[in-house]
Amino acid sequence: MPESTTAIDYVMEKASGVSGGTASGKTTVCDMIIQQLHDHRVVLVNQDSFYRGLNAEELQCVHEYNFDHPDAFDTEQLLECVEKLQSGKPVQVPIYDFKTHQRRTDTFRQVNASDVIILEDADVRLARRIRRDTVEREFPSGESSGRTALSILWAYAKFVKPAFDDFVLPSKKYADVIIPRGGDNHVAIDLIVQHISTKLGQHDLCKIYPNVYVIQSTFQIRGMHTLIRDQEISKHDFVFYSDRLIRLVVEHGLGHLPFTEKQVMTPTGSVYTGVDFCKKLCGVSIVRSGESMENALRACCKGIKIGKILIHRDGDDGQQLIYEKLPKDISERHVLLLDPVLATGNSACQAIELLIQKGVPEAHIIFLNLISAPEGVHCVCKRYPSLKIVTSEIDVALNEEYRVIPGLGEFGDRYFGTDD
Amino acid sequence: MHTLIRDQEISKHDFVFYSDRLIRLVVEHGLGHLPFTEKQVMTPTGSVYTGVDFCKKLCGVSIVRSGESMENALRACCKGIKIGKILIHRDGDDGQQLIYEKLPKDISERHVLLLDPVLATGNSACQAIELLIQKGVPEAHIIFLNLISAPEGVHCVCKRYPSLKIVTSEIDVALNEEYRVIPGLGEFGDRYFGTDD
Structure with a gap:
């Protein structure tokens, strides 16, 4: 101690x-x-x-x-x-x-x-x-x-x-x-x-795993979390504030991409030493919740290619991949893997496994979350130490039904309005 | 993104796109400096989440013309936010004149986000801040949002208004003898609104 x-x-x-x-x-x-x-x-x-x-x-x-x-x-x-x-x-x-x-x-x-x-x-x-x-x-x-x-x-x-x-x-x-x-x-x-x-x-988990990045919390971010976690919020507000938070996570995630130095001439005639983005990029969303993050990604990266992975949750641990559609040249790209809630990490691991099988180097994967449970972070980071996780908050724990506590319930249902 | 918007070769479309992305980040950051109150909510899992409640009384004030480029990002973050305008005419190098203002009536009760993407000498900024203070806005309730700031402007504003906050994405090297920011990005308004031809 x-x-x-x-x-x-x-x-x-x-x-x-x-x-x-x-x-x-x-x-x-x-x-x-x-x-x-x-x-x-x-x-x-x-x-x-x-x-x-x-x-x-x-x-x-x-x-x-x-x-x-x-x-x-x-x-x-x-x-x-x-x-x-x-x-x-x-x-x-x-x-x-x-x-x-x-x-x-x-x-x-x-x-x-x-x-x-x-x-x-x-x-x-x-x-x-x-x-x-x-x-x-x-x-x-x-x-x-x-x-x-x-x-x-x-x-x-x-x-x-x-x-x-x-x-x-x-x-x-x-x-x-x-x-x-x-x-x-x-x-x-x-x-x-x-x-x-x-x-x-930082969060204790960030001390254990140097590959976990929690975006710096401000009162505005905290306020948005308060809104989307409230069970009384209207669907419209839920989508609006989720979108704002997702946008911040996406911007932060993009900040972790590699870059090269570049010099440009400004209209005042001075030289500005800046950087050039990494061009080879794609998004991969885990169906269904992950699709809520696609808009924000498109808003930041015009015309970005987005692949999909559908994993069926069969009971508590039986996970099965039932659909995938990824860009053909995915092995040459940096991949932003999208899933707003990281709970047990089982489906995330399966998705990452698939990407690695397709030839994507582990270090080229950035996994974007809104809310992560410590269990999921442990599971993913232990198995894939060179992958990066970018999240906006790490929650307390999972309950016995493998749901994140305090969490925000079923993200996909709330975002897409299928929770009635 | 700074590299792109500072490049004189960039297309107008790309300039607007990347400026908008940067502005959005500055706005989100600026909003993070607003006060808050504690609030507890019940999540759908039945747990209590201790969070915060936003400050409700808010408004934007843009310095015409460049400042107006930041209004969209502000509206995207704060639905239905009131936005006032201030137009200051630059008459030569130091003669600044206020020629137009339209602000919410109850502005003195609001937190004000003052919008201007480029802070150069700080003269027009100071004039705008002076006007807000005259209207009864407490100095500490003003947050000044910039994309690019020159050290001269930061000195000028921060010395005169120590309780105001400046949120910026980059501080540049200096001003040149024509009072333009170096390396800077030229005339922001002209480039954003496409009137530089």
């Missing part, structure tokens, strides 16, 4: 004794870090969510209730949540209603286990305690959940309490990073973001 509990502490100091202050720099810093990271594997857990609900007596004199006192928080539950997240389990974080001073009973926020947990917290004793718990205690290596790198960032901020000198100043020596001037300190925030990005690196 080499890198599992790197705790990054950082203390932010408000240099000129800012008093009062719900206008704290800590929220700004956390927001800036999250915005700059552009990564869904970073979650923000706010201590505010763990306020205890007030009882009737306390409600009567709510204006006298000390919300800044550590006892106002359900610290035990917070620790439990952080521990669960660390061991790779999702947690349900309560939602606190600041109007009624009660926890909402009808709803909660589901937080999935993430590689980085940013805990925004106001109390130094709590922070110390969690720090002790996470640094000194040995956690299971998390092999089963596939997580090895786990970083925790403690955000200590806004200590506008009388105990500032007693608690905060001494704790500076435990901090790895100290940020003066809070949210205005762009350099410090950039450094932290860079550090987290590096630590975060």
Whole structure:
């Protein structure tokens, strides 16, 4: 468990004794870090969510209730949540209603286990305690959940309490990073973001298989995934956002093709040193879902040849090739193999096997996915180490029916409208 | 693709095709910088997927004429998006004059994607941004999308508007003495709209 509990502490100091202050720099810093990271594997857990609900007596004199006192928080539950997240389990974080001073009973926020947990917290004793718990205690290596790198960032901020000198100043020596001037300190925030990005690196599977490429996640991509995974979405929207995502995967996949250097003269009379595309190219779609990716490929590569492979899924493992129609000179081409969902990898392997039989070098195959299951990635990458997989997201797992979880259901049925 | 669109020998058809592909990538990248809110959905497999919800209040503003080449890509990504226009007349080398603008009325509440494929001196860009700020758009809500940017233009815009974001696909070497981007690609609008003959 080499890198599992790197705790990054950082203390932010408000240099000129800012008093009062719900206008704290800590929220700004956390927001800036999250915005700059552009990564869904970073979650923000706010201590505010763990306020205890007030009882009737306390409600009567709510204006006298000390919300800044550590006892106002359900610290035990917070620790439990952080521990669960660390061991790779999702947690349900309560939602606190600041109007009624009660926890909402009808709803909660589901937080999935993430590689980085940013805990925004106001109390130094709590922070110390969690720090002790996470640094000194040995956690299971998390092999089963596939997580090895786990970083925790403690955000200590806004200590506008009388105990500032007693608690905060001494704790500076435990901090790895100290940020003066809070949210205005762009350099410090950039450094932290860079550090987290590096630590975060790539998906664990990308560390195992250098031939897996997950396109860089942005909120826009994440938003499109949210839409196409929603079972309530209209067919029209499903097709629209799938098409946009597929287009991004295709563009990214094309970026992995070889090229040669080329110099051109621009209309300003200057020389631009650029590259020339690989000309010998073709697409191969796995019928039926794969055909949804053909339009995007055609939109990027005018007049590209597209072959087809139909594999019949007979029960859970009996796979049978029942149709193929490929360009005759396929062995001389780079092949973009199209299938939006990679589940077990059985049909993918069979399709790749066929391409190799036809004389396509393994290294000339790029397999494009929207969503991949870890099982499928293992299966394909182990067997074909020189092939490249380009995908937009790697999901959690397969369920017992070999469907991707959380996944998006039967892609072909939803895309082609045959799911009624 | 940059190699193709910068080549003076390329056909107009290919120039438009590859410009469109590049612009689409810049637009998608720019959209990735918009804010979001967390959202949970139920997938057809019955699992919960924790994702995000887009920012809904959005609009495009193109700088006439070249900027209009980026509108199609923006519409392809955001159905029914409102697109405003700004026309700035280049009078000689530095005299810039705003001669036309038509923007959504509620633009101050929207995130604005400002469209101009080539950022050269940054003079017209600054003038366009100034207008948006006058209309009440917060500086941090402006994302400026470029295909090619000259370092001079980046300096000019970023120094004056530190909270605005520029998203570009390449930063070129410099401007020449005629204020054209080097190596650049010539007059983008003329080449895209076929008025360079």
